[in-house]
Amino acid sequence: MSASLPCAIDVAALHGAVLDWYAVSSRPLPWRDPSCSAWGVLLSEVMSQQTPIARVEPIWRAWMQRWPTPADLARESPGEVVRAWGRLGYPRRALRLHEAATAIAERHDGQVPRDQAELRALPGIGEYTAAAVAAFAYGDRSVVVDTNVRRVQARVVTGRAHASPSMTRAEVALAADLLPDDDEDAAVWNVAVMELGALVCTARSPRCDECPVSARCAWVLGGRPAYDGPPRRGQKWNGTDRQVRGIIVQALRESSGPLPRAALAPGRDEVQVDRCLAGLVEDGLVEPVRDDHFALPGLEEVAG
Numbered sequence: 695m696s697a698s699l700p701c702a703i704d705v706a707a708l709h710g711a712v713l714d715w716y717a718v719s720s721r722p723l724p725w726r727d728p729s730c731s732a733w734g735v736l737l738s739e740v741m742s743q744q745t746p747i748a749r750v751e752p753i754w755r756a757w758m759q760r761w762p763t764p765a766d767l768a769r770e771s772p773g774e775v776v777r778a779w780g781r782l783g784y785p786r787r788a789l790r791l792h793e794a795a796t797a798i799a800e801r802h803d804g805q806v807p808r809d810q811a812e813l814r815a816l817p818g819i820g821e822y823t824a825a826a827v828a829a830f831a832y833g834d835r836s837v838v839v840d841t842n843v844r845r846v847q848a849r850v851v852t853g854r855a856h857a858s859p860s861m862t863r864a865e866v867a868l869a870a871d872l873l874p875d876d877d878e879d880a881a882v883w884n885v886a887v888m889e890l891g892a893l894v895c896t897a898r899s900p901r902c903d904e905c906p907v908s909a910r911c912a913w914v915l916g917g918r919p920a921y922d923g924p925p926r927r928g929q930k931w932n933g934t935d936r937q938v939r940g941i942i943v944q945a946l947r948e949s950s951g952p953l954p955r956a957a958l959a960p961g962r963d964e965v966q967v968d969r970c971l972a973g974l975v976e977d978g979l980v981e982p983v984r985d986d987h988f989a990l991p992g993l994e995e996v997a998g
Contacts, residue, residue: 713874715890765804775791790819939974
């Protein structure tokens with residue numbers, strides 16, 4: 695047994711309980727359908743980052759209908775891609791997806807690569823997304839660790855209410871040690887643990903009475919001790935630059951053409967708006983056009 699696993703844990707029983715639960719309790723999400731392409735899986739992973747699944751699914755379906763392959767998205771203008779991103783948040787992800795689609799079309803004959811190193815070489819694709827695509831699109835053995843996985847591991851294995859604020863090497867090593875020996879089971883295990891964290895072992899109100907491994911959970915067996923680690927700070931939203939950036943992008947998204955600077959975020963602090971606008975231009979999300987007007991990238995030719 696690995697040094698990262700407590701001697702008392704019955705890993706085989708843990709695998710069986712979680713996999714059996716997932717087989718009957720998982721959500722029927724379209725990107726989990728066996729017929730879903732690797733491109734569809736990649737889209738779902740990028741869209742789902744820090745965004746609730748309920749908001750992701752309708753936009754994912756719209757994107758897959760409109761741009762069913764990377765080549766289809768690569769041919770679209772960046773501004774139209776940002777517009778189609780809707781209210782998923784962090785619109786830079788839309789631009790990175792457009793860049794990744796272009797790279798896939800140019801470097802990989804339009805096929806999402808299977809190799810994790812090649813996936814990581816795509817614009818905007820990090821360690822987590824590469825591992826997730828390898829596991830969920832291709833069924834390959836990989837270590838997929840997100841917030842839900844970290845929380846389940848913290849409670850079930852280490853007996854803590856929450857994982858540390860930032861991911862540690864120990865958490866990744868633990869996730870690797872918890873993978874089933876069978877490669878196919880390992881791929882399913884990754885998504886099953888995520889689903890358990892999303893639906894049952896939630897951050898604020900865990901439903902331990904519905905959990906398939908509550909009888910084996912170190913946190914439950916220890917009396918559900920309160921979190922005593924470093925402070926876990928919630929993200930502020932109102933009045934932040936992120937909020938103002940979102941207001942500007944949404945105004946341009948809803949417009950049929952360029953907008954004047956004064957119409958981008960009326961009523962907001964002028965200095966903050968200028969700062970956010972400059973950042974959006976630098977990030978490639980907004981383009982300055984004629985007479986102090988602004989537009990989404992590639993859409994400045996649309997009449998206002």
